[in-house]
Amino acid sequence: MNPCPLTISIVTPSYNQAPFLEDAVRSVLTQDDGNLEYVIIDGGSSDGSPDIIRRYQDRLxxxxSEPDKGQYDAINKGFARTTGEIMAWLNSDDKFTPWSFSIVRDIFLRYPEVEWISTLQPLSWNDRGQAVAVSFTxxxxxxxxxRGGNCPSKGSYGRRWIQQESTFWRRSLWERAGGxxxxSLGLASDFELWARFYTHADLYGVLAPLGGFRAHGNQKSVLQAEQYLAEAEQVLRQYGGKPCGGIEALVRGMLWKVARHGALLPIPDMMLAASHRVKLTFPTNVITWDGVSEWRIISGFVI
Structure with missing residues (x-):
């Protein structure tokens, strides 16, 4: 294992999210991480957000705080100011879990072949910042x-989005994927980034909650959900895929409901190989704690 700690670079784009901004900032800074690079790009908020940021400016x-061209422009501006080996962004109304950075760094140090990770157990926060739900994706x-497994559009079998708040990657992957x-997309630029990352590296799941989406009803992803889905489907087609529908979606959806609880259990190799060969299931790599002393990679399957 590399004895040198990796620097984690986090960017928070923000615009008029004062009721939630401080929670987001504190979820980053209270991890007391000595190798953290934190950047906040505010779009010229008029609701007191700059005053909140100033309270923490000595740790940034x-x-x-100035006008920009929207959330994704702000994220690009922020990452251009960073140098850390591990990257992620956190929207100003979401939160990381208190242990996320230590887990992320441990994994990237232990497994140099792993280039991006995301949780298998995404959290949901309510408008008060309480964790109210966790699911297994x-x-x-x-x-x-x-095939649309992470694009739950109407009529598809999609299980769950890749949770942006829980996704971390190496700078080397970011640069290979265009940096x-x-x-040009209004909403689904995170989904497009995942599609682009997938052309370069496999995504590893982590069996620990790393972050969560705060549901307060005023997010673009909620208010403009249909537009987001339309853009995500456009992205899939751009990268050679599309959400499956009809009989295939029905079969995959029913199979996942039945098989999901065994997705990480040992299954006879011949059975899995046959299922993978006809592309009914797909192999996955999952990073889990061994219960004693270290993180280890196990195999699983997904529909």
Whole structure:
């Protein structure tokens, strides 16, 4: 294991989210991480957000409050100010779990072949910041992704989005994938980034909650859900996939409901190989704590 700690670079884009901004900032800074680079890009808020940011400015690598071209432009501006080996962004109304950075760093130090990770157990926060739900999404695989497994559109079998608040990656992957968030999309630029990452590296699931989405009803992803789904489907087609529908979606959806609880259990190799060969299931890599002393990679499957 590399004895040198990796620097984690976090960017928070923000615009008029004062009721939630401080919770987001504190979820980053209260981890007391000595190798953290935190950048906040505020879009010129008029609701007191800059005053909140100033209270923490001595612990920030950079911050600014000025008009920008939207959330994804702000994220690009923020990442351009960072240098850390591990990257992620946190929207100003969401939160990380208190242990996320230590887990993320442990995994990236132990497994140099792992280039991006996301939780299998995404959290949901309510408007008060309380954790109110956690679900099991199953593992990740590019083949499943291209069939719509992470794009739960109407009529598809999609299980759950890849939770942006719980996704971390190496800078080397970011640079190979173009070093930018796509700003031509209005909403689903995170989904487009995952599709682009998938052309370079496998996504590893982590069996620990790393972050959560705060549901307060005023997010673009909630208010404009249909537009987000339309953009995500457009992205899938751009990268050679599409959400499956009809009989295939029905079969995959029913199979996942039945098989999901065994997705990480030992299954005879011949059975799995046959299922993978006809692309009914897809292999996944999951990082889990061994219960004693270390994180280890196990195999699973996803529909």
């Amino acid at each position: 690598a950079y911050w600014v 199953g593992g990740f695989n590019r083949g499943s992704f291209l 930018r968030i796509e700003t």
